[in-house]
Amino acid sequence: xxxxxxxxxxxxxxxxxxxxxxxxxxxxxxxxxxxxxxxxxxxxxxxxxxxxxxxxxxxxxxxxxxxxxxxxxxxxxxxxxxxxxxxxxxxxxxxxxxxxxxxxxxxxxxxxxxxxxxxxxxxxxxxxxxxxxxxxxxxxxxxxxxxxxxxxxxxxxxxxxxxxxxxxxxxxxxxxxxxxxxxxxxxxxxxxxxxxxxxxxxxxxxxxxxxxxxxxxxxxxxxxxxxxxxxxxxxxxxxxxxxxxxxxxxxxxxxxxxxxxxxxxxxxxxxxxxxxxxxxxxxxxxxxxxxxxxxxxxxxxxxxxxxxxxxxxxxxxxxxxxxxxxxxxxxxxxxxxxxxxxxxxxxxxxxxxxxxxxxxxxxxxxxxxxxxxxxxxxxxxxxxxxxxxxxx
Numbered sequence: 156x157x158x159x160x161x162x163x164x165x166x167x168x169x170x171x172x173x174x175x176x177x178x179x180x181x182x183x184x185x186x187x188x189x190x191x192x193x194x195x196x197x198x199x200x201x202x203x204x205x206x207x208x209x210x211x212x213x214x215x216x217x218x219x220x221x222x223x224x225x226x227x228x229x230x231x232x233x234x235x236x237x238x239x240x241x242x243x244x245x246x247x248x249x250x251x252x253x254x255x256x257x258x259x260x261x262x263x264x265x266x267x268x269x270x271x272x273x274x275x276x277x278x279x280x281x282x283x284x285x286x287x288x289x290x291x292x293x294x295x296x297x298x299x300x301x302x303x304x305x306x307x308x309x310x311x312x313x314x315x316x317x318x319x320x321x322x323x324x325x326x327x328x329x330x331x332x333x334x335x336x337x338x339x340x341x342x343x344x345x346x347x348x349x350x351x352x353x354x355x356x357x358x359x360x361x362x363x364x365x366x367x368x369x370x371x372x373x374x375x376x377x378x379x380x381x382x383x384x385x386x387x388x389x390x391x392x393x394x395x396x397x398x399x400x401x402x403x404x405x406x407x408x409x410x411x412x413x414x415x416x417x418x419x420x421x422x423x424x425x426x427x428x429x430x431x432x433x434x435x436x437x438x439x440x441x442x443x444x445x446x447x448x449x450x451x452x453x454x455x456x457x458x459x460x461x462x463x464x465x466x467x468x469x470x471x472x473x474x475x476x477x478x479x480x481x482x483x484x485x486x487x488x489x490x491x492x493x494x495x496x497x498x499x500x501x502x503x504x505x506x507x508x509x510x511x512x513x514x515x516x517x518x519x520x521x522x523x524x525x526x527x528x529x530x531x532x533x534x535x536x537x538x539x540x541x542x543x544x545x546x547x
Contacts (some may be wrong), residue, residue, distance in 0.1 A: 157262035158188045164269040166214045170459040171267040172202045173373040174286050174351050178265050180208045214251035227478055230299040231317040233492050242326035249275050254499040269376045270342050282346040284544045286456045289357035290479045292348055295340050300361045345367050351545035358482040370462040371536040376439030382412040382432045387512050389451040391415040393462055398475050405504035453510040456480035461487055468525035470517035472507045491520030
């Protein structure tokens, strides 16, 4: 049987680990040996069962690149910002991934949002598969599509950006004595791909060659325990955010029963906003059950949570805190299933939350999505994923 490395190097939160956890379970059941190289070891300690395989620190850059661009136009801009602008550092990370794969005698690579690991595997002739949301798997077209659907970007500009980042990548490859790439799309060429999302939640508006498998059941953690009472239930899932105080104020002022799941936030920052009927949980809860039981939600628009809420037919209030989440929020808004804080200007989260609880139109938008996929078996997704990871 094969030794398979499951890698995660870019992004935050638990979504990347969730997809790798599903993959590892299937691979282990088939008799393969698994090991992980992850960006955040503390997240892995909470989310990955020890029996799935050993967990290593992934070779990642700490912080942004030397000259990050503020406005990311496409996947090329993302690569620039995560360190492709520094050929010396990039070559060091490629070399580290190569050494990790050789030392552990890796037969195959499975990644979630890990372009440098893919580059290393290709240089060693190791077959690879990439899984994740639409954002993690950009469409294979040249140039990569724009991240700015609300403000079209000229194709010539996108091509110029890619040419610059390609020069930086090829400079890093040259330092290692490796063959240059013809274009940035070559990072994913020859790689088996599996989209763990739905067309309506794809970050891109571009047609795809690979199938949409849907979102598996990522549920992990304890059953939610709601505050006592008869008021509507609101699930809030928050992390450090520029507008954290505004969201806490809205939750505190609401008459709803609120269950707040916090991540990376000190409980002391939450305590002043607590009231009867507003409770906090700091560990993982069963998100699927919480979605089924709540009447609405407040969130920063991470893909996995928004998908879970839509599959349960629940409307929400979304306040995205980065570009990727803005694209997810845009999709939920297009479905008529969420109220979204504008990219500029003021936003009354309290009023929006009350509207999410009372507006039948928002609920209908969410329920329409849920009805569309009610017959779609989430339990069958892991086996379909296995077919993409290890094609016959």
